[in-house]
Each structure stands twice: as structure tokens, then as C-alpha cells.
Amino acid sequence: xxGKSEAIIPPPLPTPTQPQVKAFQCPGCGGALTIRGLExxxxxxxxSCGSIIDITDENFRIISTFQSRxxxxxxxxLGSRGKLRGETFEVIGYLRRKINVEGIDYEWSEYLxxxxxxxxxxxxEYNGHWNYIKSTSNTPKxxxxxxxxxxxxxxxxxxxxxxxxxxxxxxxxxxxWRVQVGESSQVSDYISPPLILSxxxxxxxxxxxxxxxxxxxxxxxxFQLKTPIPPKIGIAPSQPSPLVAQARGIWKILLIFFLVALxxxxxxxxFSANKLVYQDQMAFHLADKEKARVTEVFxxxxxxxxxxxxxxxxxxxxxxxxxxxxxxxxxGNAYDFGREISYYHGYDGGESWSEGGTSDEAVxxxxxxxxxxxxxxxxxxxxxxxxxIQVYRDVPSWxxxxxxxxxxxxxxxxxxxxxxxxxxxxxxxSDHPMKALSSFVSKADEDD
Amino acid sequence: xxxTNCPSCGARIVFQSxxxxxxxxxxxxxxxVRRDLDVENIGKMAELQRDGSPLQLHAEGRYRQVHFAxxxxxxxxxxxxxxxxxxxxxxxxRGGWLGEAQxxxxxxxxxxxxxxxxxxxxxxxxxxxxxxxxLFEVRDLQAALCIGGEGELPFRVGPGYQAPVADLxxxxxxFATIDYSEEEPLVFMGEYVEFHQLQLSGLREFDGW
Numbered sequence: 275x276x277g278k279s280e281a282i283i284p285p286p287l288p289t290p291t292q293p294q295v296k297a298f299q300c301p302g303c304g305g306a307l308t309i310r311g312l313e314x315x316x317x318x319x320x321x322s323c324g325s326i327i328d329i330t331d332e333n334f335r336i337i338s339t340f341q342s343r344x345x346x347x348x349x350x351x352l353g354s355r356g357k358l359r360g361e362t363f364e365v366i367g368y369l370r371r372k373i374n375v376e377g378i379d380y381e382w383s384e385y386l387x388x389x390x391x392x393x394x395x396x397x398x399e400y401n402g403h404w405n406y407i408k409s410t411s412n413t414p415k416x417x418x419x420x421x422x423x424x425x426x427x428x429x430x431x432x433x434x435x436x437x438x439x440x441x442x443x444x445x446x447x448x449x450x451w452r453v454q455v456g457e458s459s460q461v462s463d464y465i466s467p468p469l470i471l472s473x474x475x476x477x478x479x480x481x482x483x484x485x486x487x488x489x490x491x492x493x494x495x496x497f498q499l500k501t502p503i504p505p506k507i508g509i510a511p512s513q514p515s516p517l518v519a520q521a522r523g524i525w526k527i528l529l530i531f532f533l534v535a536l537x538x539x540x541x542x543x544x545f546s547a548n549k550l551v552y553q554d555q556m557a558f559h560l561a562d563k564e565k566a567r568v569t570e571v572f573x574x575x576x577x578x579x580x581x582x583x584x585x586x587x588x589x590x591x592x593x594x595x596x597x598x599x600x601x602x603x604x605x606g607n608a609y610d611f612g613r614e615i616s617y618y619h620g621y622d623g624g625e626s627w628s629e630g631g632t633s634d635e636a637v638x639x640x641x642x643x644x645x646x647x648x649x650x651x652x653x654x655x656x657x658x659x660x661x662x663i664q665v666y667r668d669v670p671s672w673x674x675x676x677x678x679x680x681x682x683x684x685x686x687x688x689x690x691x692x693x694x695x696x697x698x699x700x701x702x703x704s705d706h707p708m709k710a711l712s713s714f715v716s717k718a719d720e721d722d
Numbered sequence: 723x724x725x726t727n728c729p730s731c732g733a734r735i736v737f738q739s740x741x742x743x744x745x746x747x748x749x750x751x752x753x754x755v756r757r758d759l760d761v762e763n764i765g766k767m768a769e770l771q772r773d774g775s776p777l778q779l780h781a782e783g784r785y786r787q788v789h790f791a792x793x794x795x796x797x798x799x800x801x802x803x804x805x806x807x808x809x810x811x812x813x814x815x816r817g818g819w820l821g822e823a824q825x826x827x828x829x830x831x832x833x834x835x836x837x838x839x840x841x842x843x844x845x846x847x848x849x850x851x852x853x854x855x856x857l858f859e860v861r862d863l864q865a866a867l868c869i870g871g872e873g874e875l876p877f878r879v880g881p882g883y884q885a886p887v888a889d890l891x892x893x894x895x896x897f898a899t900i901d902y903s904e905e906e907p908l909v910f911m912g913e914y915v916e917f918h919q920l921q922l923s924g925l926r927e928f929d930g931w
Binding site: 311312313314315316330362389390391392393394409411412413415428450451477478479480 | 917
């Protein structure tokens with residue numbers, strides 16, 4: 275184009291927009307203020323004189339001033355840039371907010387983070403616990419009209435934790451609205467650790483935000499801070515229970531132990547001889563009372579293992595007491611034990627009842643192999659009772675297995691107790707404190 | 723696409739969308755209303771306020787796989803701050819709106835309703851409202867002040883007019899806006915989206931970012 279074919283020569287483009295205001299003097303005290311939130315900042319609070327300035331106003335009008343006895347120190351300095359969850363943000367504002375519960379003020383810090391493309395995020399800090407927060411346009415749905423009930427966010431339940439009126443008590447730096455010390459909103463928190471949902475309600479609007487518990491170490495790394503990390507005090511509402519993470523490991527270990535116990539038990543069952551080595555029928559007569567008799571000698575073979583003596587007696591509203599000894603013929607070593615078989619039954623007050631039985635089983639463990647016999651010394655009040663004895667060698671036993679299972683149950687119980695204790699302390703600061711375990715105990719005492 | 727020249731300064735004026743009836747000259751800020759084959763200059767458009775928006779005219783992006791170009795913009799002031807409605811022209815020739823402020827992004831489309839929405843005065847914050855069979859909750863009620871516009875737009879806007887607007891939130895990031903500035907309220911329905919979902923390009927660059 276030579277300028278002739280185009281009838282009208284386009285005028286030059288407008289001069290590029292002036293560089294953004296980045297630094298200016300505080301109209302309150304003359305101190306230097308820096309604007310980091312580019313053109314999205316509406317107001318800025320001067321840390322030296324407590325003036326809050328409307329920076330959308332040409333003359334930098336002071337909206338309000340506030341007095342604060344304490345000059346709060348930010349743990350992450352204004353102007354710090356850091357990477358969180360893969361996104362870069364800059365700290366541009368800081369405020370303190372407080373709630374009053376039963377006459378006690380609880381105050382926490384909030385840091386406003388800015389990225390010109392992604393907007394704003396928040397970091398909240400209370401007692402060394404941090405949440406990384408963004409507002410959400412995905413409105414959680416309440417379970418019922420009761421504001422203290424559970425809400426659902428993306429299908430996930432969030433039980434109500436606390437509702438309180440939160441008031442701004444201190445401000446520093448920039449904000450995307452006209453911040454005021456003293457401005458208040460009704461804040462309701464709902465938790466599903468590590469997530470926390472907050473509903474902030476003013477007369478004009480309702481804003482939901484979603485926060486995630488963030489380890490201070492992650493933050494300090496993200497912002498490359500060299501300062502010491504303030505220690506965590508207590509348990510935060512959104513703090514994930516370290517025990518939940520352990521649960522999988524615990525179940526895995528328990529499963530392994532269970533399988534090992536099952537395997538050992540299976541071996542026991544498989545390799546037990548379960549052999550009948552002696553049996554005999556005998557009769558007791560009152561005339562032979564206190565007279566001992568001995569059985570024939572029988573052989574116990576194999577490795578040292580158990581011996582089970584099963585006895586039966588024709589007791590019927592009567593008893594028999596067998597004084598028994600298993601004696602090694604060669605060494606004279608004796609296992610002495612007494613067994614009572616008694617069986618009583620009747621019909622009383624329209625109900626039939628019974629007690630005891632006609633058989634008994636005694637277990638002697640780890641009996642070495644050898645030649646043995648039984649010495650039997652029966653005693654009874656009845657005139658005659660027939661009884662029988664059976665001796666079994668190497669009978670499979672479930673006692674090891676049940677003991678192992680009992681032992682295994684101790685850890686889950688302990689784990690459950692620790693997990694509940696953690697939740698107890700988490701919820702102790704909420705509107706819905708849990709009952710202490712001790713209260714169940716004292717309740718049981720009262721019932722007694 | 724229709725091109726003409728600005729009656730005031732002679733610069734080239736392009737109407738990319740057939741639905742656009744108004745264009746603001748990039749050079750002299752004359753507000754031009756489209757008449758059959760010509761344009762009428764109805765005066766200068768007010769300067770837009772600096773708002774830190776990363777979007778600008780001619781930026782491009784995608785919404786639900788469909789490519790769009792940013793062809794116009796209305797800037798509004800709410801109590802909470804500035805809000806932009808960017809007029810989008812999709813490759814399938816649909817027009818749409820990208821609401822944007824402070825890192826919040828929302829795509830919406832003008833929606834015809836069979837029933838008339840309730841009057842502005844009848845609405846209350848927190849009130850449930852069903853539009854097109856979908857349940858919404860009134861989130862915000864206020865009069866937005868139009869600061870000005872740029873590029874091309876499907877209706878006439880001028881600085882200074884007050885638009886009573888009801889902001890409604892629905893399920894799963896959906897929303898609706900009822901604009902009561904016309905005799906017949908206009909309903910826009912859409913959803914909030916994340917910055918990265920729009921795959922925007924041709925954005926403003928910020929020093930140090």
C-alpha cells in the first residue's frame with residue numbers, strides 16, 4: 275500500500291497506557307506504600323499509621339483509620355512470592371479476624387494472595403495451623419434446612435463444625451474490596467479433613483470458600499522462607515488425623531499376622547496325630563471308695579505334645595470325682611490332676627433346668643514320649659457309677675489360634691482409642707463437642 | 723463479517739458478528755450503531771477504568787471444545803468492584819459472554835424463558851428460584867453501573883446507566899444472571915469455569931508475571 279489506494283490514513287494508535295502506579299505516599303503519614311495487586315486493589319492499609327486508603331480514588335482518599343495496640347508481624351512478609359500447588363501467588367494483604375465464644379476472643383490471621391490471571395487465594399493461620407483457601411462458586415447443598423447440619427460439596431459430606439460472628443480486627447496491605455476494621459460476617463465452618471468449607475454471610479451476600487489444610491513446611495518451602503516455623507498448638511478443625519493415614523498399614527499388618535496364625539494353625543491341624551492310645555470302661559462302687567486302681571501301660575509316641583483325657587460317667591443328679599495321675603513307667607514322673615463330673619437337672623417353678631454334664635475333657639500339654647499308665651482314684655456319694663476313660667495323644671488345639679487372635683485385637687482397640695481421642699480434641703473447640711470416653715465410664719457407674 | 727470506516731476518524735471498523743449492532747472505534751472511541759449498510763456515530767464512549775483484567779480484545783480461547791474470540795466488552799461497577807462482561811464470538815457463530823473479575827471466570831449465554839422471572843423488588847438474597855427447571859438461589863442483588871464498552875456488542879450500551887442485576891447460583895457451578903435494565907428482563911445462564919479450562923491466549927502481559 276502506498277497511501278493512495280487507502281483514502282483515509284489510519285491515525286496512530288493511542289499512546290500505550292501509562293505504567294501502573296506502583297508506589298505512592300500514604301496520605302495519612304507520608305510513608306511509602308507499594309501496590310502489588312496491580313489494578314485489582316481497591317484499598318490499602320498503611321502499617322505505620324493505620325489509615326485505610328481508597329486507591330480507586332484519584333486523591334487517595336482515606337476511608338478510615340484504625341487504632342491497634344499491637345502491630346502484628348506477618349509470618350510471611352507482604353510481597354513474598356511463592357509457589358503453592360503448582361501456582362505462583364504473591365502475598366499482598368494481611369488481616370486479623372476474631373470470633374468471641376463464651377466470652378473468649380479467638381483471633382487468627384489471614385493472608386491475601388494474588389495472581390493477575392488466577393485472582394485471589396487466602397492462607398489462614400491459627401496456632402501454627404494453616405489452610406490454603408479459595409472461594410468456590412460451587413455452592414454446597416445443605417442436608418436439611420437446619421444451618422447446623424451437614425452440607426454436601428461435590429457429593430462429599432461436610433459436618434458442621436462451628437458458626438460464629440467474625441470481625442476484622444487488624445489490616446495491613448492491599449485488598450480487592452474496601453476493607454474496614456470492625457466489619458463482620460457470620461462464618462460457618464464445615465469440615466471433612468483435610469478440607470474445610472466456610473460460608474461467609476453478610477447482609478448483601480453469601481460467599482462459600484473451600485480450604486485445604488497445608489503443612490507449614492510446604493508453605494515455608496513454597497515461599498522459600500528462612501524464618502523458623504511456628505510450632506503447631508492443639509489440633510486444627512481441618513487437620514488430617516495422622517492415624518487415618520496409618521489405618522491402611524495397620525490393616526495390612528493385621529492381615530499378615532492373621533494369615534500367619536492361620537497358616538501355623540493349619541500346620542498344627544495337619545501334623546497332629548490325634549491318636550487314641552488307651553480306653554477303658556470302669557465302674558465305681560461305694561464299697562471301693564478311696565481305692566486307687568491303675569490302667570494298663572500305653573505308649574505315647576512322637577515329639578513332646580499334649581495328651582487329652584476324656585472321661586464320661588453315668589451321673590444323674592449325682593457327681594463323681596476322679597483323682598487322676600498320668601505316670602511315666604520308666605521315670606516315675608507324674609502329672610496329678612482331679613476332675614469332677616456332675617450332672618443335675620430338675621423342674622422348678624414351671625421351668626426346667628440343668629447344670630453340668632456327663633463328660634469331661636482334661637488337657638495335659640507338652641508330655642514327652644514314653645510308656646505311661648493312669649492311676650485313678652474315684653470318689654462319689656452315689657452307690658455305683660459307670661465311667662469310661664479315653665486317652666488321646668497329640669490332639670490339635672485351637673487355643674494358640676484364639677490367643678493369637680486376642681493378641682491381635684489389642685492393637686486395633688488401641689488404635690481406635692487413639693483415633694477417637696484425636697477426634698475428641700478436634701471437636702472439643704466446635705459447636706458439637708464429642709462425649710469424652712471417661713463420661714461413658716462414669717455413666718456406667720451411675721447406672722450401677 | 724462486515725467492515726466499514728469510522729465516520730469520525732476513518733479507521734477500519736469490523737463487525738465480526740452478525741448479531742453485533744454496536745461498535746466502539748478502537749482509535750477515537752466513537753460509539754457507532756449499525757444501520758443497514760452504514761453506521762451512525764452516537765458519540766464518544768467513556769474511558770474504561772483500569773481493572774487489572776488479564777483479558778483484552780482479540781484474545782482467544784475455548785469453551786467446551788469450541789474456539790472463540792473476544793470481540794467486545796462491557797465494564798460494570800458493582801459494590802465489590804469492577805466486573806467485565808466480555809462478548810465472545812464462537813466459531814459456530816454463537817455469541818456468548820465471559821464474565822470476569824478478580825480471577826473469577828464465568829461463561830454464559832442469553833437464554834429465552836417461557837415464563838417471566840419475578841420482578842427485581844420481589845427477590846431476596848438466599849431465596850430459591852427455579853429457571854428452566856433448574857434450581858437457583860439468589861446470591862446477590864444490586865444495581866450495577868455501566869462504565870463503558872469497547873469492541874463490538876450485540877446491544878446498545880452507554881456509560882452511566884444503572885442495571886439492576888440479580889445474581890443466582892445453581893447446582894455444580896452453574897449460575898444465572900437476570901438483567902433488569904430493559905423492560906423485559908434478560909436472563910443469562912451459564913457456569914463458572916477455572917482459568918486454565920478456557921485455554922486463553924493473547925492475554926495481557928503483566929510486568930514481572
